[in-house]
Amino acid sequence: MKAKLLGADIDRLTMDQAIKAITALVRVGKPCRVITLNPEYLYQAVTADSSLLELVRKADLVTADGEGIVWAGRVAGTPFPERVTGIDLMLRLMPKATAEGWRVYLLGSAPGVAEEAAENLRRMHPGLQMAGTHHGYFQPAEEAAVVAEIKQAVPQLLFVALGAPKQEIWIDKYIDEIGPVMAMGVGGSLDVIAG
Ligand code: UDP
16 A cells, blocks of 8 residues: 655555565565655655656655655545654664574764664674674775675665665665665664664
């Protein structure tokens, strides 16, 4: 069940249902994308860059991030059961990843932040397997090496913190090369988790 808002199809799911949907995607073992859609992204897609809408169409799962999206769904008569934000979804996936043995890769934010976030996540979830981390301030010339490093680490979950929409564009460009992984943009979440 989806809500159609300004040309974007958004899944009308609870957090629990989103976790189940991602679990099913990971089990299929193909590259897949999750977008937690906020009003800023949608506004930019509609007013300035329609290729961003195309990325929403290509996503396997799109959640309602942001009160503005939840409000618009209600007004359109296609209410969302709840808000599913990037950081909440990411944090809720951690116990699942621990139980399933999924490897987690954190890409983005200033040097040191992803490592710190990984350490905190491991502390919160003993047994969680971190596949690796990399900061988000690499040069275009370094991009191929970053992609190769992620591919070699073979993560099942890849969280990309480059800010929206840069992270969604990055995922679109490289996910097929990386291989069977669930990739999701998480904005400033690593900064928050690093504390
Ligand atoms: N960032 C990055 N590389 C860049 C630009 C941004 O790693 O080239 C990181 C930045 O350090 C921050 C995150 O991306 O951790 C963006 O956070 P913000 O809260 O601005 O993103 P939003 O939630 O607005 O998408």
